[in-house]
Amino acid sequence: MRPPKRLRRKAKSFVLLGLCGVAVLLMLAPLASILFTCFANGAGAITPAFFLKNPPSACNPNLGAPCPVGGVADAILGTLLLVALASLIALPLGILGGIYLSEFAERPLARPARFLADVMTGIPSIVIGVFVFGIFYFFAEEGWISSFSVISGYTGAVALAVIMIPVVARTCEEALRLVPISIREASLALGIPRHRTILRIVLSSARGGVLTGALLAVARAGGETAPLLLTAGFTTGTIFGLSGWTPSLPVLIYEFSAGGYANTTQLAWGAALILVLMMLVISVGARLALRNRFGGRSA
Amino acid sequence: MRGAQQRRTARAFDRAFGWFTVAAAATLIALPLLLVTIVAQNAWPALVRFGPGFLIGKLWDPNLPPITFGASTFIAGTLETSVIALLIGVPLSIGGAVFLAELAPDWLRAPVAAVVDLLAAVPSVVFGLWGLYVLVPYMRTSVDPFLAKYLGWSPLFAEHAGSQSGASILTASIILAIMILPTISSVSREALRATPDSQREAALSLGATRWEATRMGPLAYARTGIFGAAILGLGRAMGETMAVTMTVGNSDNFATSLFDPGQTLSSKIAINFGNALPLERAALVELGLILMALSLLVNVVARLLLRSMTRIGRTTA
Numbered sequence: 001m002r003p004p005k006r007l008r009r010k011a012k013s014f015v016l017l018g019l020c021g022v023a024v025l026l027m028l029a030p031l032a033s034i035l036f037t038c039f040a041n042g043a044g045a046i047t048p049a050f051f052l053k054n055p056p057s058a059c060n061p062n063l064g065a066p067c068p069v070g071g072v073a074d075a076i077l078g079t080l081l082l083v084a085l086a087s088l089i090a091l092p093l094g095i096l097g098g099i100y101l102s103e104f105a106e107r108p109l110a111r112p113a114r115f116l117a118d119v120m121t122g123i124p125s126i127v128i129g130v131f132v133f134g135i136f137y138f139f140a141e142e143g144w145i146s147s148f149s150v151i152s153g154y155t156g157a158v159a160l161a162v163i164m165i166p167v168v169a170r171t172c173e174e175a176l177r178l179v180p181i182s183i184r185e186a187s188l189a190l191g192i193p194r195h196r197t198i199l200r201i202v203l204s205s206a207r208g209g210v211l212t213g214a215l216l217a218v219a220r221a222g223g224e225t226a227p228l229l230l231t232a233g234f235t236t237g238t239i240f241g242l243s244g245w246t247p248s249l250p251v252l253i254y255e256f257s258a259g260g261y262a263n264t265t266q267l268a269w270g271a272a273l274i275l276v277l278m279m280l281v282i283s284v285g286a287r288l289a290l291r292n293r294f295g296g297r298s299a
Numbered sequence: 300m301r302g303a304q305q306r307r308t309a310r311a312f313d314r315a316f317g318w319f320t321v322a323a324a325a326t327l328i329a330l331p332l333l334l335v336t337i338v339a340q341n342a343w344p345a346l347v348r349f350g351p352g353f354l355i356g357k358l359w360d361p362n363l364p365p366i367t368f369g370a371s372t373f374i375a376g377t378l379e380t381s382v383i384a385l386l387i388g389v390p391l392s393i394g395g396a397v398f399l400a401e402l403a404p405d406w407l408r409a410p411v412a413a414v415v416d417l418l419a420a421v422p423s424v425v426f427g428l429w430g431l432y433v434l435v436p437y438m439r440t441s442v443d444p445f446l447a448k449y450l451g452w453s454p455l456f457a458e459h460a461g462s463q464s465g466a467s468i469l470t471a472s473i474i475l476a477i478m479i480l481p482t483i484s485s486v487s488r489e490a491l492r493a494t495p496d497s498q499r500e501a502a503l504s505l506g507a508t509r510w511e512a513t514r515m516g517p518l519a520y521a522r523t524g525i526f527g528a529a530i531l532g533l534g535r536a537m538g539e540t541m542a543v544t545m546t547v548g549n550s551d552n553f554a555t556s557l558f559d560p561g562q563t564l565s566s567k568i569a570i571n572f573g574n575a576l577p578l579e580r581a582a583l584v585e586l587g588l589i590l591m592a593l594s595l596l597v598n599v600v601a602r603l604l605l606r607s608m609t610r611i612g613r614t615t616a
Contacts, residue, residue, distance in 0.1 A: 013510035017402060023394025024411060027484065030477045031418050034429045041432070096323035104320065113327040120331045122598035123591055124538025126565050127338065130572070130587040134337040162330060169327055193309035195316035223422030226540035226565070230572050250424045250541075257428050257545060272425045283420035287413060 038273040045069065045270025051076065055236040055256070055267055067263045072271050074239050075247040082153055082232060082248055083222050086160035090221075091214055093161075094168025095203075098210070101169060102176035103198055114173070117166035125163055129227030132159040136231075153242025156232025160221040167220065171213025175206040212286045219282040223275060225250035249275050335591075342588050345581035353585060359551050359567075361579040368582035370589060372553050376563040377590065379468055379554070380543060381536035384475035389529050391476070392483035393518075396525075399484075400491035401513050412488065419481035427545030430474045431466075435546055438473075439465030443558055457556040464548065469557040471547035475539055479532035486531060486605070490524025491517045527604030534597040538590065540565040564590040 053071035100107070101114050136155045140147040149155075179202050187197040203210065233245035234255050249271045256268035339346075345353065349368060356369015399412050443458075443465065450456040494517040502512035518525075548560020549570055562570075564586045572583050 009508050009511065013508035016510045017398075017513075020394040020398035020402065023391045024398045024415075026391055027395045027415050027418075027480050028411070030480075031414065031421070033433060034421060034425065037429055037433055038425070093323050093326055096320050097327045100320035100324040101327075104317075104324075109321065109324045109328065113324040116331045117327045118602070119595065119598070120327075120334075122534060122594060123331075123334070124540065124565060124594055126538070126540045126568055127587045127591045128334070130341070130568065130584055131334045131337050133572075134341045134584070135333075137341070138337070162334075165330065166327060169323070194313045196309075196312075198316070219420070223424070225422065225424040226569055229569055233573075250422055253424045253428055254541060254545070257424075257431055268428060272428050275422055276425055279420040279422060280417060283417060284413075287416075 035276065038269060038276050041266070042269035042271075042273030045266045046273065047071075050267075050270055054238065055252075056263060067261070069263045069266060072247075072249065072252055072267055074235075074237070075249050075252040075271065076274075078153065078232070078239055078246045079222060079248040079250075081242055082157050082160060082228070082246060083218060085154070085157035085242065086164060086221050087214075087218055089158070089161040090164035090168055090217070094165045094217070095172050095210065095214070097165065097169035098172025098176060099198060099203070101173040103202065114170075117169050120166040121170070124226075125224055126226035126230070128162050129159050129230035132162060132227065133230050149243065151231065151233040152244055153232055153239070153246030156228045156246055156248070157242060159227040159231045160224060163224060163227065164217045164221050167217045168214055171216070172210050175209025175213060176202060178209065179205045208289060212289050215282055216286055219279055223250060223279055225254055229254065338584060338588055338591065342581055342585040344578060345585045348578070349582070349585075353582070354589070357553060359582075361576065366578060368579065370564070370586055372551060373562050373564045373567045373586060374589060375553065376468065376547070376561040377537055377565070377593070379561070380472045380475055380547065380563055381533055383469070383472035383557070384479060384536045385529060385533055387473060388476035388479045388483060388532060392480050392528070392532075393487055393525060395480075396484045396487035396491055397513060397518070400488050401517060412485070416481050416485055418477070423478070423539060423541040424545075426474055426478055426542040430470065430542055430546040434474065435465040435470055437465075438467070438470045439463065443467075443469075447558070454555060455557050458558055459556060463558070464560065466546055466548035466560055467558045468547065468554050468561045471543045471561070471563070472557075474542045474546050475536040478539060478542060479535050482535055483528045483532040486528035487521065487525045490521035490528065493524070494520040523604055523607060527601050530597055530601035530604060534594050534601060537597065538565065538594045540569050544569045564593075 047069075049069070050071040050073075052073050054074050055072060056068045056070040097113065097117070101110055101117075104110060132155055133150065135158070136145065136150045136152075139145045140150045183205060184197055184202060187201045188194065192201070228248050228251050232248060232251065234247050234251045235245040236247070239246055253268045253271050253275070256264040256271075259265065345368065349356065353368065353370050354374070355371050356367065357371050358367045358369050359372070360367050395415065399408050399415075403411065443463070446456050447458050451458065498516035498520055499512050502515045503509075507515060543563050544566035547563060547566055549562055549566060550560035551562055551567075552559070554561035568583050568586055568590075572580065575583055
């Protein structure tokens, strides 16, 4: 005997909605597993030496001699330098671009600039790496730079900047658009020049949103690997500035992931732990900052 | 007098500031144009040498003359991995989005949604490391044998020699599916939440069960948005490099079974670019050109779909 139709429909509803709940659990599982394995495998590597020393040369523990674990000091330094230079290029350009898109939206460049910035954010980051490598390769062919400088920290920083610029510009534009027109009109009516109105009044009212966008772009640049693999290279030696091959935490994780040596693998996990924690802190911080700002205003 | 002087200085500053912003906007326009020019120029030697045959060529051999490069294996690898990633990721994301947007109580919704979105903050190379040390061994010892036992009759799940390492097209697809979850689920969630309550109430008042009301109301209403979200995820999956490079197995042979190791456009570039001689490098740049064309196409489609969604949302709101 078949159960009554109403009952069957209710059972179907129950089962399908239950599956939706299961889907949520399945979506949460990978993050939990990633965090767990990073802590389990990486926490042991985080010693003072991790921040002060450089990676040991490849060493096979089966040969008897003990293998030093060492640290990733210059990869940390490299990441900081790369991201700092990239931010120095990308933040002013991106914020000025965002100001143009929002404050001069009726001018002829605004529409194509917005469209192309969106196109740019959709281009895979490894293609950005190929592009920036191509620029510096061209410079070297023309004799403007030494051919040893094609793969260098400067190339890597430019690649990161190219990734950041459209992101910063678009988030800055969105943040500035939230500032009411009346504030601009009030300022201009008081005789305050346009550039002061934009910089002192509009930009400063929207600074929370602009800074959050900038911070997220900086974080994203800090986690990028593929473009740096092609442009900045990697070394386990000491670095002097950005003029030569420049190691970074993400590329170090990749280079050390498949070596099969216990000590370098542990460094890779330690670097992954540091990187993930940094990203999560920035991401959560930005989210809280945005919520306080907009939540407070709309309530 | 002083007033006039001040006004003149202010106007000069205004003009200077205006030019700075114009320069920045011009940079936004110039970068993608320069990118296409440089990438095309660097790929030129390969474009001339191999012509359209590059797209269907199967062999990648920089050593034995005649030197031959073909992209079809990698194009197939990119399409395979990203489409399978969608097949796994889309149902999960939609299910999760339905739960979060329609069923979850308020106190649960915001924190769980935030945690799901955090997945987007994990760098790709960390996904790769996790894939290499957690997912690949698990696939090798558990998932692959299980699938082979029950689905081994189909060539898609056939086991070949050299396909038992756990690093395969399937493993890379699963990693990609995880990586696109936050993208698809957050956009779908917004699309579902944009549904007016009247849509749900109408179905419920006619005696529909909760599921039927969800299917006829929000799910039908948000169809375009969810579709756009999936295409957006497809774009992300196609361009993803590090996590795929570390788990796909890096074999230049055409993968006929999902357990076979393979290679995608991006992973081939990542692996070979550093050591390539000029002609091979040009061929690798051409792979980048193909990858760029594919992801631009997909992104434009996604954007059009999502824009039509917001337009519908606006007119009915």
